[in-house]
Amino acid sequence: MSGDREIIAVIGPTRSGVTSVACALREQFGRYRVVEQLRSGEQPAAVVFVVSAAAPMTESDAQLLDAAAANTDAVVAAVSKIDVHRSWPQVLAADRALLAGHATRYAGLAWVTVAADPHAGSPKVDQLVDAVLAAVTRNGRKQRNLLHTRESRRKSRAVRALALRSQVQQSRAHIAGQARAACAALRTELRHEAALVTRGGVDQFCTGVRRRSQRVAAEVDATLTRQLIHMADGVGLTAVDAAAVALSAPACPALESYLPRFVRPRSENRLTILLSAGFGLGVTLTAGRLLADLAPAWTRAVTVGALVAGSVLTGWVIRTRGLLAERAALDRWVAEVTAGLRSALEDHLVTQLLAAESALVAAAASRELPARRGCPIEPGSDRT
Amino acid sequence: MAEHPFAAVLAAAVSAPLRVGVVGRSGAGRDTVRRALRGAGAVVADPGEPADMDVYVFVETLTPEDTAALTATRGPAVAVLNKSDLISFRGAGPMVVAGAHCRQLESHTGVPTRPLAAQLAVAASDPAILDRSLVDALRAVTTDPARLTPAIRRRLLSELDLFGIATASAAVCGGADRAMLAALLRGVSGVQAVLDEIDRAAAAVRYRRLIGALAGLAERAVGPRGARVADFLASDAVVLARMAAAMDAMQAQDPPPGSTEGAADHLRRAIHWQRYARGPVSAWQRGCGADIARGALRLWLRAGGIPEPMT
Numbered sequence: 001m002s003g004d005r006e007i008i009a010v011i012g013p014t015r016s017g018v019t020s021v022a023c024a025l026r027e028q029f030g031r032y033r034v035v036e037q038l039r040s041g042e043q044p045a046a047v048v049f050v051v052s053a054a055a056p057m058t059e060s061d062a063q064l065l066d067a068a069a070a071n072t073d074a075v076v077a078a079v080s081k082i083d084v085h086r087s088w089p090q091v092l093a094a095d096r097a098l099l100a101g102h103a104t105r106y107a108g109l110a111w112v113t114v115a116a117d118p119h120a121g122s123p124k125v126d127q128l129v130d131a132v133l134a135a136v137t138r139n140g141r142k143q144r145n146l147l148h149t150r151e152s153r154r155k156s157r158a159v160r161a162l163a164l165r166s167q168v169q170q171s172r173a174h175i176a177g178q179a180r181a182a183c184a185a186l187r188t189e190l191r192h193e194a195a196l197v198t199r200g201g202v203d204q205f206c207t208g209v210r211r212r213s214q215r216v217a218a219e220v221d222a223t224l225t226r227q228l229i230h231m232a233d234g235v236g237l238t239a240v241d242a243a244a245v246a247l248s249a250p251a252c253p254a255l256e257s258y259l260p261r262f263v264r265p266r267s268e269n270r271l272t273i274l275l276s277a278g279f280g281l282g283v284t285l286t287a288g289r290l291l292a293d294l295a296p297a298w299t300r301a302v303t304v305g306a307l308v309a310g311s312v313l314t315g316w317v318i319r320t321r322g323l324l325a326e327r328a329a330l331d332r333w334v335a336e337v338t339a340g341l342r343s344a345l346e347d348h349l350v351t352q353l354l355a356a357e358s359a360l361v362a363a364a365a366s367r368e369l370p371a372r373r374g375c376p377i378e379p380g381s382d383r384t
Numbered sequence: 385m386a387e388h389p390f391a392a393v394l395a396a397a398v399s400a401p402l403r404v405g406v407v408g409r410s411g412a413g414r415d416t417v418r419r420a421l422r423g424a425g426a427v428v429a430d431p432g433e434p435a436d437m438d439v440y441v442f443v444e445t446l447t448p449e450d451t452a453a454l455t456a457t458r459g460p461a462v463a464v465l466n467k468s469d470l471i472s473f474r475g476a477g478p479m480v481v482a483g484a485h486c487r488q489l490e491s492h493t494g495v496p497t498r499p500l501a502a503q504l505a506v507a508a509s510d511p512a513i514l515d516r517s518l519v520d521a522l523r524a525v526t527t528d529p530a531r532l533t534p535a536i537r538r539r540l541l542s543e544l545d546l547f548g549i550a551t552a553s554a555a556v557c558g559g560a561d562r563a564m565l566a567a568l569l570r571g572v573s574g575v576q577a578v579l580d581e582i583d584r585a586a587a588a589v590r591y592r593r594l595i596g597a598l599a600g601l602a603e604r605a606v607g608p609r610g611a612r613v614a615d616f617l618a619s620d621a622v623v624l625a626r627m628a629a630a631m632d633a634m635q636a637q638d639p640p641p642g643s644t645e646g647a648a649d650h651l652r653r654a655i656h657w658q659r660y661a662r663g664p665v666s667a668w669q670r671g672c673g674a675d676i677a678r679g680a681l682r683l684w685l686r687a688g689g690i691p692e693p694m695t
Binding site: 013014015016052054055056058059060061081084085086087090091094119 | 444
């Protein structure tokens, strides 16, 4: 049964002599299954990477090695066909430099030379056999030690990421609730004040509304920052890092862009003036005629008095109706402003927490890496 | 045509030598291939100089990088499998194995691919390499190998390598002299097949040059003195020259020289190429097809064909 035997994978670009090297190793390593192609999920005990001495290897060859050696540190690189290509020392040096430059984990790679299928003389694979033997022995010991710790680490990492996510969700619910309550309170307060605004106090009221909206936004932001620092503490980041996390979020549109401007009701004013003038005229005519009939001798004085009374009445009605119209407009505006404030706060909250969540999960994952530097070649460490 | 003032412009543009650029993977032997092609008579551009076509050098097989580089070349290209003499010493010999491998690669890439032992081609073309001492050493390889000094052994290996030594020493023992040896090495190296491919690609380059030069003239055909240029461009000489260049580029069979083709043959050819140009072909091939069809129609008129208006 071949399935339970450990695997030695011999890989390399086509025509580099992979098959000959695999045949030679098959003769030497009866205990192992020597394959030229890894099926998905197979974990090789050692990977032999074969490149030809005909010319220096290329970047695509190095990618072949990346794919095969993703989960093992036991890699032996072999330069083949050294019996025919006499420039193999230069090729070996170039290959070594290219792999070391490709990924730091290959810097200390064991390189050997082989002539697995020479056209004259006996195969030269002793170096390779020794290197592979050393690699599988070293790998077996390390594998047993690492398997347990890696598995437990993986589990704890998953649990921690889950905890972090739920913490972020809780913060989101909490702060969103706070923002909603603050907006509702502000709205009630401002509507009360809008009902009492005097004619000269409209501008002052508008400035006040903006200032208080900004204060509410600042309060919610402060709560958010406190929560972020708290969560960052949980994964072991400093406050400065947490600030960086907060800053890394994409900027939301400014708060001002969410708050509508107050527009005075002009056309209503004009209508009010027209109606009030009509009312004043009516009062003047009615009062003038009534009084003139009662005291015909005072007709002149009565006419003047009625005109004055009519004008005064007209002015008063215009002022009062104008003020009431502005208060109604302010009341509507206050509702719009608080709705805008609420959506601004929600947008800000969602963006910040989303950025914080990904940054914190990444930070939590990267903080685990220094602890894993125990082994010389770390799978995946070149990708972080 | 010779006395026409524009003919000289065209002749100069088309007959300029074709410069071959040698590119490819580092370590694949580009310099040796450059020397080999120069020694075999090709005009080779130095690295960095502009070239009319590319010879792409690779070893063993095409890597993804090689394939990407081949598809990225703009002009015509010939791929060369260098170090073919070291590919395999089993079966029918390295050059035959390499040739089969090249055909396989060619069927995938569509780029003409030929095996080459550039080292042997260089040795064949350079009398300084194939000198008296080397020939003596080759004779001694089979009869008295102990007589060879380490220096001459190293020289044999560096100039001829394993396959070259085996081939050449067998020939020398069979009584070959230096000239025969050079011819043998040249034949074995595969450089002639590469030159043939370069020539084939050169026809396309020449056709493009002719079209480019004619397009330059066509710009002068408008304006006050343009009538002469326009007449020249429409003349039989130019149309037939375009046809000849296009047929070279398409590798179409010329009628055998001296054969008397009748009007019917010309018309048949014109119809064939016009149909070809309307088919699913590239713009460049469409141009070639149209040029051949136009030229064939002129020949048909000359041979007595009478055009009828379409109803």
